[in-house]
Amino acid sequence: MNKKLLIVEDEFVVANDLRLILTQAGYNVLGIAASVEEAEAYLQQQTPDLVILDIRLNGKRSGIALARKLKDENIAFIYVSANADQKVLEEAKTTEPYGFLIKPFREKDLLVTLDIAWYRHTHSLESKLRREERLQKLLTEIINEDADVQLKILKLAGAIQSFIPFDFMATGVRPLNGERFSDIGYLRLGFDEYQYIGEKELLTITGLNNGAFYAAIENGHLDSEGKVYSSEDPGDCSMNNSLQRLVLDSLRMESYLVFPVSLGYGLSVHYFFYSRQTGIYSKNHLTFLNRIKQWLTDLAEKIIYYETSSSVEKNWPVSPDKNQHKAEFYPGFKSIVGNHHLLLSALDLATQVAPYNTSVLILGESGTGKEKVAQSIHELSTRKKGPFIKVNCAAIPVTLVESELFGHEKGAFTGAIEKRKGKFEQADGGTIFLDEIGELPLAIQTKLLRVLQEREIEYVGGNSRVKVNVRVVAATNRNLEQEVAEGRFRLDLYYRLNVFPITLPPLRERRTDIEMLAAFFGNKFCKAFDKPFHGIADSMIQKINGYNWPGNIRELENVVEQSVVLNDGRSKLQLMRDLSTPAFNHIEKTGINTFDEVKHIQQATEREYITSILKKTKGRIRGANGAAELLNIKPTTLESKMAKLNIRKQDFD
Numbered sequence: 001m002n003k004k005l006l007i008v009e010d011e012f013v014v015a016n017d018l019r020l021i022l023t024q025a026g027y028n029v030l031g032i033a034a035s036v037e038e039a040e041a042y043l044q045q046q047t048p049d050l051v052i053l054d055i056r057l058n059g060k061r062s063g064i065a066l067a068r069k070l071k072d073e074n075i076a077f078i079y080v081s082a083n084a085d086q087k088v089l090e091e092a093k094t095t096e097p098y099g100f101l102i103k104p105f106r107e108k109d110l111l112v113t114l115d116i117a118w119y120r121h122t123h124s125l126e127s128k129l130r131r132e133e134r135l136q137k138l139l140t141e142i143i144n145e146d147a148d149v150q151l152k153i154l155k156l157a158g159a160i161q162s163f164i165p166f167d168f169m170a171t172g173v174r175p176l177n178g179e180r181f182s183d184i185g186y187l188r189l190g191f192d193e194y195q196y197i198g199e200k201e202l203l204t205i206t207g208l209n210n211g212a213f214y215a216a217i218e219n220g221h222l223d224s225e226g227k228v229y230s231s232e233d234p235g236d237c238s239m240n241n242s243l244q245r246l247v248l249d250s251l252r253m254e255s256y257l258v259f260p261v262s263l264g265y266g267l268s269v270h271y272f273f274y275s276r277q278t279g280i281y282s283k284n285h286l287t288f289l290n291r292i293k294q295w296l297t298d299l300a301e302k303i304i305y306y307e308t309s310s311s312v313e314k315n316w317p318v319s320p321d322k323n324q325h326k327a328e329f330y331p332g333f334k335s336i337v338g339n340h341h342l343l344l345s346a347l348d349l350a351t352q353v354a355p356y357n358t359s360v361l362i363l364g365e366s367g368t369g370k371e372k373v374a375q376s377i378h379e380l381s382t383r384k385k386g387p388f389i390k391v392n393c394a395a396i397p398v399t400l401v402e403s404e405l406f407g408h409e410k411g412a413f414t415g416a417i418e419k420r421k422g423k424f425e426q427a428d429g430g431t432i433f434l435d436e437i438g439e440l441p442l443a444i445q446t447k448l449l450r451v452l453q454e455r456e457i458e459y460v461g462g463n464s465r466v467k468v469n470v471r472v473v474a475a476t477n478r479n480l481e482q483e484v485a486e487g488r489f490r491l492d493l494y495y496r497l498n499v500f501p502i503t504l505p506p507l508r509e510r511r512t513d514i515e516m517l518a519a520f521f522g523n524k525f526c527k528a529f530d531k532p533f534h535g536i537a538d539s540m541i542q543k544i545n546g547y548n549w550p551g552n553i554r555e556l557e558n559v560v561e562q563s564v565v566l567n568d569g570r571s572k573l574q575l576m577r578d579l580s581t582p583a584f585n586h587i588e589k590t591g592i593n594t595f596d597e598v599k600h601i602q603q604a605t606e607r608e609y610i611t612s613i614l615k616k617t618k619g620r621i622r623g624a625n626g627a628a629e630l631l632n633i634k635p636t637t638l639e640s641k642m643a644k645l646n647i648r649k650q651d652f653d
């Protein structure tokens, strides 16, 4: 069936041109609208499959305003605009278009962009459906299993997290009954970790006495239908609703969503989701909750039964550590440390996309953990038994990139003494991780695009094609939109790869994770160097919390490693470098890789320290007062360190 298409473009000549090209290519063009109002009139009559949308239009409203409406209605659209300005691109990006073409464009580019847009749209719809099917199955299990209501709600929290992002979730029967408050809440502590919050915990957190607490509850208003609230919307006076206000203030939340499920006889169960991010909830979340309303109603009945049945012994947990639960749905993230909500949101996205073959683009500064997340996506996918092949696109000489990626025939170029498989073929059945994708030369970008479209590779120096079954996860620390705007990155490849973007926050934006990461690395390196870990000195904690970490987690890891190496094994870790006058100042200016620089400095310090001890012991490593004992490490560890740092024992004899 021909796909139905609407053109929203105010330049008549361009619009007419588009109509001709598209009709010839087999599209059913529903019409041409020159303004948002005209487009809305078309949309009322018929729903197009795809919309081509100019940004600047006749009238007051721009194409971006219409795009928001299309997004809400799940209609795929691409932008065509004469404006490639980065600011416009950034704003357009927030509407999540399926493609973007800069005028003037070639006919071929238009058709390819529409093809990709359609592929992405159907693909995302399909994967959404499959994810929801899986969720529905899981919810049925949760509801039917023989477990108490509190555990059921914990499991609901774990299962629903990637569909409705939240930092705190609560459910309770409404209207509230006299002096009895039995809402069950879970505060998210880590990726799969939640803290139970009931009445007692809320009293502690809010610091209110019983009287004030119940007065606040009575003050509350009831929502009779699903609703979204955000602190950034000042006109929203319902945010003053007392119980919710208490939760928002005491748990530092910024927005919430309420979804009531009515059970008849004047009772209903309300599901609340709170987030630390402003404006995170939308109509789409309510639509999704409506789709799973049947399960939420079944669960609500169990909650009511539990609430009203006197024969069931209520067994709320009391001790704080018993209150912490791990849902453990996603063991693939075990090695990822941190619980800042920005990190958790990124991991939620990773769990959503992991089971499918969708390409993923991981964005974030150097050292933020992009490779770690790529690996987790692989481990959480059905491809986990297949290979995970990493390619650092920036590290391969330009002349060798093509053969490195796609392989070469014998004699394809000087030095190609035998036929060799490329990384794509090595990753067959698994995942290829294309790190620093922004560094790929334009000619190779074209070839990569073909591989992504056709799932076939062509050896350098040959013309036979080989089918490959590979999932692509790419990463970059560059601003790809800017690269596109400046002509260094192909727009069509960008859209192909950007099917599912995941952005990792820099460490300075998730400061609350710094201490946890430092302790994790302290432990790790102490184990590796055979030293006891006595914790981190307060002075060091203070300094690492105040630093802005341009090299992110990798830099923190190196700083802690250095502290461990230079630690005497009897005291807490001390900072061994002055972070206020970072050794990296000049690095930022020249853009040299921070990691290499840090490693270099660290090795030099380590070398100096070991050398000074060896001088003292005149090269003696073992025994009482030997260098190993003074350094509090095993003699074998010291020997291997000396080998690595090129320190010769005989120089000290």
Ligand SMILES: Nc1ncnc2c1ncn2[C@@H]1O[C@H](COP(=O)(O)OP(=O)(O)OP(=O)(O)O)[C@@H](O)[C@H]1O
Pocket (backbone or CB within 6 Å): 335, 336, 337, 338, 364, 365, 366, 367, 368, 369, 370, 371, 372, 373, 435, 477, 553, 554, 557
């Ligand atoms: N959340 C985390 N928990 C524990 N270790 C982490 C975490 N994130 C990153 N690391 C560690 O920090 C270092 C840098 O991480 P990684 O190599 O994944 O970063 P990256 O963003 O891919 O860096 P680049 O852009 O330079 O390639 C690695 O040693 C990794 O193990």
